[in-house]
Amino acid sequence: MMNYASGQPSEGAPRTDGAPGTAGAPAVRAEGLTVVRGPRTVLRGLDFIVPRGQVTGLLGPSGCGKSTLMRAIVGTQAKVTGTLDVLDRPAGHPTLRTRIGYVTQAPSVYDDLTIRQNLDYFAAILDPGRGSAERRHENVTQAIADVDLTSHADALAGNLSGGQRSRVSLAVALLGTPELLVLDEPTVGLDPVLRRDLWNLFHSIAAERGATLLISSHVMDEAERCHRLLLMREGEILADDTPEALRHRTGSETVEAAFLRLVDEAVAAGRKKETTR
Numbered sequence: 001m002m003n004y005a006s007g008q009p010s011e012g013a014p015r016t017d018g019a020p021g022t023a024g025a026p027a028v029r030a031e032g033l034t035v036v037r038g039p040r041t042v043l044r045g046l047d048f049i050v051p052r053g054q055v056t057g058l059l060g061p062s063g064c065g066k067s068t069l070m071r072a073i074v075g076t077q078a079k080v081t082g083t084l085d086v087l088d089r090p091a092g093h094p095t096l097r098t099r100i101g102y103v104t105q106a107p108s109v110y111d112d113l114t115i116r117q118n119l120d121y122f123a124a125i126l127d128p129g130r131g132s133a134e135r136r137h138e139n140v141t142q143a144i145a146d147v148d149l150t151s152h153a154d155a156l157a158g159n160l161s162g163g164q165r166s167r168v169s170l171a172v173a174l175l176g177t178p179e180l181l182v183l184d185e186p187t188v189g190l191d192p193v194l195r196r197d198l199w200n201l202f203h204s205i206a207a208e209r210g211a212t213l214l215i216s217s218h219v220m221d222e223a224e225r226c227h228r229l230l231l232m233r234e235g236e237i238l239a240d241d242t243p244e245a246l247r248h249r250t251g252s253e254t255v256e257a258a259f260l261r262l263v264d265e266a267v268a269a270g271r272k273k274e275t276t277r
Ligand SMILES: Nc1ncnc2c1ncn2[C@@H]1O[C@H](COP(=O)(O)OP(=O)(O)OP(=O)(O)O)[C@@H](O)[C@H]1O
Pocket: 037, 038, 039, 040, 042, 060, 061, 062, 063, 064, 065, 066, 067, 068, 069, 218
């Protein structure tokens, strides 16, 4: 994975993406998406799309609802109302299970198994039976190589660093070559070199496999690496645009500055609404 190009969106990003003005259905389409968790409405009537074949960043401060939105998309969240279509099916549809790869914030690996044994285990669940043994072996070897862990394939997962464990989780999600990869803060706690390498890998997965990636982060400099952004705040979408358009629209140098400006505008609009009540 280490020698993929720049980790930045390329000029030639796919156009069959469902983005406004382009052909093709989006990977994810939400209308009036609302989620209630406990006593709180955590997502409030969201409308957005995630275009196919691109890297979309889901950014916003801690607690704004990023994980909840991802859980709704992969079908593991209760009390979801509104429309939420994923790969042309309602979210949670059984046929989506093998078409989506999901990596949660906590790496889901077995410490007492080696990397290869972890991957073998999940591959056997995805693609069971003796007849598939050879394909499983190839897929596992490829997934380990994709995340640059070939030289550690026989190391116990319990002896790996945090970044290496995150990459094992990502390798599990890559098994079965999913059409949609949903990655919840995959670079949190990683050093800058590993973060850059992972972003390069994400872009190569989109470019070479045509996969759609939805990646959450609260690190704003990672926003610049995405084709499109969903900026969230307090359970709402503040903006759904390209990084360049966001910077341009707000007259800002960086996406972080654009985000702060949009937050200020939203706060000011909220105050105005209250005073005119
Ligand atoms: N089980 C739960 N019951 C009630 N409220 C919850 C539950 N889980 C999360 N919440 C609330 O839902 C809101 C959104 O949480 P969520 O985990 O989606 O945020 P996030 O943006 O992913 O945060 P972070 O970046 O810190 O992971 C938070 O205010 C949180 O307190």
